[in-house]
Amino acid sequence: MDEPTFLQLCRETSIYLGCEVPDALGEFGRIEISGTMHTLFFDEGIDGDELLCMSELGRVGTSGRLDKLETLMGMNLFSIGNGDGTYALEPNRDSIIFTRRFTDLANLSPETLGLHLLNLTRHAAELSAKLRLESVAGSSRQPEINSTTFA
Numbered sequence: 001m002d003e004p005t006f007l008q009l010c011r012e013t014s015i016y017l018g019c020e021v022p023d024a025l026g027e028f029g030r031i032e033i034s035g036t037m038h039t040l041f042f043d044e045g046i047d048g049d050e051l052l053c054m055s056e057l058g059r060v061g062t063s064g065r066l067d068k069l070e071t072l073m074g075m076n077l078f079s080i081g082n083g084d085g086t087y088a089l090e091p092n093r094d095s096i097i098f099t100r101r102f103t104d105l106a107n108l109s110p111e112t113l114g115l116h117l118l119n120l121t122r123h124a125a126e127l128s129a130k131l132r133l134e135s136v137a138g139s140s141r142q143p144e145i146n147s148t149t150f151a
Contacts, residue, residue, distance in 0.1 A: 001049070001105040006042045012110035017117070031117065035135060036124040038117050051102040053116070057087075057124040058133025059094045068131045072096060096133060098123070 001009075010026030017033070025031045029040045041052040060068050072087040085100035098120065102108055127133065 001042070001051070002044050003042075006044070006051070009108065009110055009113065010040070013113045013117070016110045016114040033117060033121045034125070036121045038120060049103060049105060051105060051108065053100045053102065053120075055098045055100075055117075055120045055124060056090075056093075057096040057098055058128040058131075058135060060089065060096060061094070061132075061134045064132065068096075068133070071131060096127075096131075 007023075007026040011022045014022040014025045014031070017031075019025070019031070025040065029042075031038050031040075037056045039054045039056075041054070042050075069089065072089075076086050085098055088097050088099065089095070090097045100116070100120075102113075128135070
């Protein structure tokens, strides 16, 4: 994939999702859907055959911290080998990040990417409730200009 194709994929994905500013995802690489921030990384100079999607699921916090992290480690055991993605702790923000790599970019349609983002949003809400993660929506960790919010 090249940069213009990536920008077109982002634009068409944004239109599919009903975004008011369809070029924002390609320009800033970020989209917020129902309080979940998703960030796309693509650089054809580094690896034009891979798109990385990182979704911030919530803050761990101090209550039950060890149990939460043990649960995530167990989830990685079952997700890493089948291509679903991996969970990690982003220590600077104390946030759980889910990372998924897309490598079949020739067959990645705007609808597929959009559905993936919607599914990740649902997964973030479910996991946040299960683990009692703290919300990251509306925090000062990122300027408003870098996100596009959906209802």
